[in-house]
Amino acid sequence: MLHMFKWKTDEFSWVDFTIDVLRILIVLAIVVGSWNTLSEGRISFAQWVNLFIAGLSQGSIYALIALGYTLVYGILLMINFAHGEVFMAGAFSTVFLAEALNRTGFLNQSPVLAILLMILFAGLVSMTVAILLERIAYRPLRGSPRLVPLITAIGASFFLQYTFRGLYGSGFKAYPQVKILQGALQIGSINIPTVQIFVFVSALVLMFGLYWLVERSRIGKAMRAVSENKEVARLMGIDIDWVILFTFGVGGFLAGSAGVINGMFRPQGVNFFMGFIPGIKAFTAAVLGGIGNIPGAMLGGLFLGVIEAIGPNLVLAGLGIPGANQLKDVIAFTMLVLVLIFRPQGILGERLSEKKA
């Protein structure tokens, strides 16, 4: 029982003190902000529900990207900083396919098939990018000091951004509208846009697909083995290089399909820089759920999406900050920093935290 009181006997630490003050300030800000907003009652219940659902659908995109971070981290213990660009590659390339499908009329004749084709195409494009990235940039650096692959990944991120800018141009390109995704579902006083339902459902399907792959299939078993212990996995006859390549490929596929799904409800269109911010946010989601942990990444993504949608209206508006929705990204990045300070092992906890920390 004594260890519970250890902090009293410990030396006084300024760092701990500052971090504690920070913790109290943040809790205070959240409580005061929420109290103000709720007591004023500016936003109705239906609007809160709408925000929540919009957050969920945005969050499911983050979750899909976050899975790529988590998969790679689980196996290589490296942050694939360029993963946001893998997401962009699929979304940006598939715009042309979507336009072509739209012009032939196929997109509105049989939308399910057309969207399926788009998701597959984007997934495969992103998969190719991710695999090339691993093969060319990361493989030669395996086992070098931790910062070396991270710097490489930062380089790769900017290299990919400007490569795609060179290939497809720097302007925004919007996905064509799909008719069946236009409407909204009416439940009582709550209005849910169909696109959001589509995003959420397709993301869920992909996530369950991945869960099945990792937990049930043969290659999934190999992936888990490699993430547990590379050397022993090698002794068991697992081709580690192939498993790592496969992991990058799967992560890339999910990111690419997330790109298409995201593109469908981005009114401003897609461009070469679209992956950077979602990339960092998805990393936040992965850390939030416990990096290296697959259900964690899904949960973290959804959680981040919801916080990002509700946070500005609940807390910041309550504190009297004008234009609170402009500060959406600030909320997300503050989340990132807070999680890294207070709970780096994430909500669900890192499975192998001791070994990997």
Place this chain on the structure above:
Amino acid sequence: MDLSQSRTRQAIITLGLLSGALILFTGAVGMIAAFHEREVVNDFITLGQLVLLITPFIFGYTAANRLGMTGESPTSVIGGGIIIGLLTTLPTTLLLLFNSDEFRFLLDWSLRLAPFVVATAIAWRLHRQNVETFTLIGSWLLAAVLIGIVTFSLALIFEVKGELRSVLVNINRDWVEVVTFDNRKDLMRGIFVFSLASAVAGFVGSLCYYVPRTPRRAMFYGLSVTLLVGAFGETVRLVLQENLERDTLNQLFRRDTLRQNAALGLLVVSTVIGYLWAAFGDRARQGFQNLGGQQRQTTQMIGTVLFVAVLLMLPWLIGRTLSDVAVTIGLFVLMGLGLNIAIGLAGLLDLGYVTNYAVGAYILAVMTSIGPLGLMKGTFSFWMVIPIALLAAMFAGFIFAVPVLRMRGDYLAIATLGFGEIIGKLAISDWLKPLIGGAQGVQAIPKPIFLGTELRNPEQLYYIVLVACLVTLFVSIRLNNSRTGRQWMAIREDEDVATAMGIDTARAKLLAFTLSAATGGVAGAIFAAKVGSVFPNSFTVFISINVLSLIIVGGIASNPGIVVGAVVLIGLPELLREFSDFRFLLYGALLIMMMINRPQGLIPTKIVTHEMRAGVKAKVAAGD
């Protein structure tokens, strides 16, 4: 001929296709067409054509070196060079054919056949690994279906969109014009000329292997000097303008490009100098080594004095436009030296350095501005605010450092990146608009006044930057050898061991962040005074990436490396406008290549080189 040997053949094909991929890539992202705008030698060769020719040349030479070392016969070495030249053109030629009207069917057919061919190739490889028949058929089917989806989609896109150009924006007329050497109308002729030129370049490259060492070095030296002077014709002309008669200048240059005679003359002269250097340079260096300690010190002293003198005279030597570039380079040297304290000395990868730059700039802007947002309305001068900006940046560095002290390397990088983004979003937000102007920024910042003269020209601002850089350089050299510096290096190498040695790591890290922030603040303040206004979109993640890249490329923890890195990475894109569009593309490629091939940087320090090697050794030992 030993070309029949599979190993030789494989080396040649790999290098050739690599070179071809490079040409295809640079073409597809628009580099070649953009570089074509710049003539290296008047009416003779452009930068774009130079890229087309120098690539097979370099790859031919590399292949010849590699093959020659393994004792291949001259015929196969030179034959290899020619083959590499031809292979270089292969991908681009295919794309040219796909892009033309007559051979468009080739694209359609290759998209139709690709799934079967590639799937069969994959299955063949698996077959050679003795995979079961069932798996073999399964993987063939899977590969064919997946590739089929991609090629079907591509075919659909190109069918509906028509020209390739409507998807790949840089596969356009300009590009065709350059790669066919101005034979756009007659494609076959163009492809022939292109292949011939490339094959000759590869041939010459491989031939260079047989030239004895000294003349070869002289030749390479002469060529690179001439081509560099040609490529930077505009800059060279600007420099000469300050020091030469107009008529003489016009004999050397036609507008901004080197005349053919001048280029030839320069080639001869620089080759001769190169020859002398190659022949006697080693002896001269030897002589310097043999000098007594006293004499050597004197020589070094003279060198330093000369260097400082040149730095002091620089604005007169290079004129206004280039002084402006020099100021920008100086600001980045300043930031590089600052960030180097965190990244280089203490090993803390700080990706939010732009925060300090922004704090410095906004502090100066708000304190001195005579516009509506100015707080002091002219009571504070530039000189009084500089220390305030420095302290404010240090304070910001301190504040942002406290939460990240406990984080480990890669998390710290992402968290600091998050800080940078937060600052950017706050600067542009409505919330802080009454204070710092939101998207409109702060305007009407007066120029610094020194002894009654207003420093409004870059030539004058240059001295402020120079003094700041020299002071920072001095501090950073002293820090390098100080007790604190050693503590930082210990932390960089192994934090746990450093703690065990009794180093207060939290204190040392805080100090590193705080000190490194200081120069960022000064750089930001000078930047704000130079531009005269401050906008939030000047403070993006790209600033941090710029500074990071110049440190990595120059050499981690190496002061001369940072200066060189800043000159190369900041100066080049400023001087070569064609370059600046591809700035971050090249930075990214450079970061990757440096990390793979030369993680210690261009001008490394001994300690870092040793550490990086140790990393490699550990890797080998771990069997990874």
